[in-house]
Amino acid sequence: xxxxxxxxxxxxxxxxxxxxxxxxxxxxxxxxxxxxxxxxxxxxxxxxxxxxxxxxxxxxxxxxxxxxxxxxxxxxxxxxxxxxxxxxxxxxxxxxxxxxxxxxxxxxxxxxxxxxxxxxxxxxxxxxxxxxxxxxxxxxxxxxxxxxxxxxxxxxxxxxxxxxxxxxxxxxxxxxxxxxxxxxxxxxxx
Amino acid sequence: xxxxxxxxxxxxxxxxxxxxxxxxxxxxxxxxxxxxxxxxxxxxxxxxxxxxxxxxxxxxxxxx
Numbered sequence: 001x002x003x004x005x006x007x008x009x010x011x012x013x014x015x016x017x018x019x020x021x022x023x024x025x026x027x028x029x030x031x032x033x034x035x036x037x038x039x040x041x042x043x044x045x046x047x048x049x050x051x052x053x054x055x056x057x058x059x060x061x062x063x064x065x066x067x068x069x070x071x072x073x074x075x076x077x078x079x080x081x082x083x084x085x086x087x088x089x090x091x092x093x094x095x096x097x098x099x100x101x102x103x104x105x106x107x108x109x110x111x112x113x114x115x116x117x118x119x120x121x122x123x124x125x126x127x128x129x130x131x132x133x134x135x136x137x138x139x140x141x142x143x144x145x146x147x148x149x150x151x152x153x154x155x156x157x158x159x160x161x162x163x164x165x166x167x168x169x170x171x172x173x174x175x176x177x178x179x180x181x182x183x184x185x186x187x188x189x190x
Numbered sequence: 191x192x193x194x195x196x197x198x199x200x201x202x203x204x205x206x207x208x209x210x211x212x213x214x215x216x217x218x219x220x221x222x223x224x225x226x227x228x229x230x231x232x233x234x235x236x237x238x239x240x241x242x243x244x245x246x247x248x249x250x251x252x253x254x
Binding site: 012062067069 | 216222231
C-alpha cells in the first residue's frame with residue numbers, strides 16, 4: 001500500500017506540494033494520452049490521483065480547509081462558471097460564423113454550446129439541491145429525481161447533437177448518413 | 191464587524207497558530223478575523239470565543 005496507517009503525519013505545506021505535484025503529473029499524463037489517443041489512461045490516472053489525495057488528506061495534521069475556504073470556493077466557482085460561459089459563447093459564435101472556412105469549426109462550436117448549457121443546468125440543479133432539497137424530509141426521493149432529470153438532459157442532448165447527419169465508415173467507404181453539410185472525412189476508412 | 195480577538199489572544203499569550211488549532215480553522219482565517227476582514231459564522235464565532243474563554247458578545251462588536 002502506498003500510504004499505510006503507520007506513516008508519519010503530514011503538514012499542510014507538504015500536502016499542498018503533493019497536491020500540486022499530482023496536478024502536474026495529471027497534466028502530463030493527459031497530454032500524452034491525447035497524443036497517443038489512449039483515453040483509458042487518463043481515467044485510470046484520475047481515479048488513482050483521487051484515491052491518493054483522499055488517503056493523504058487523512059494524514060494531514062491540521063485543518064486543510066475551513067468555512068472561509070468554502071465561502072471563497074463558492075464565489076470562485078460561480079465566477080468560473082460565468083467566465084467560462086461568456087468565453088465559450090463568444091468562441092462558439094465566432095466559430096459558427098466561420099464554419100464555411102473549416103468543417104471542423106461547427107462541431108467545436110456545438111460542443112462548446114452544449115457544454116455551456118450542461119454546465120449551467122448542472123449548476124442550477126446543484127444549487128436547487130443545496131438551497132431546498134437538503135432541508136426536505138424526503139430528500140432521497142428528490143435527489144433521485146434530480147439525478148434522473150440531469151441524466152435525461154444528457155441523453156436528450158446526445159441524441160440531439162450526435163450522429164444524425166454524419167459520415168459513417170462502411171466497407172472501407174465513407175457513406176452519407178442523413179444530410180451532413182460538410183464533406184466526407186479525408187482520413188482512411190477502415 | 192470589529193472584535194477583540196487580537197487583544198484577548200495577546201493577553202492569553204497564545205499565537206495565531208495555537209488559536210487556529212483550538213478553533214479548528216486555518217491560521218489565515220484568524221489573521222482575517224483579527225483584521226476585521228472576515229465575518230465568521232455563528233459556529234466559528236462560538237469556537238473562537240470558547241478558545242479565548244469569553245462569551246461571543248464580549249468578543250465581537252455588533253454594528254448596524
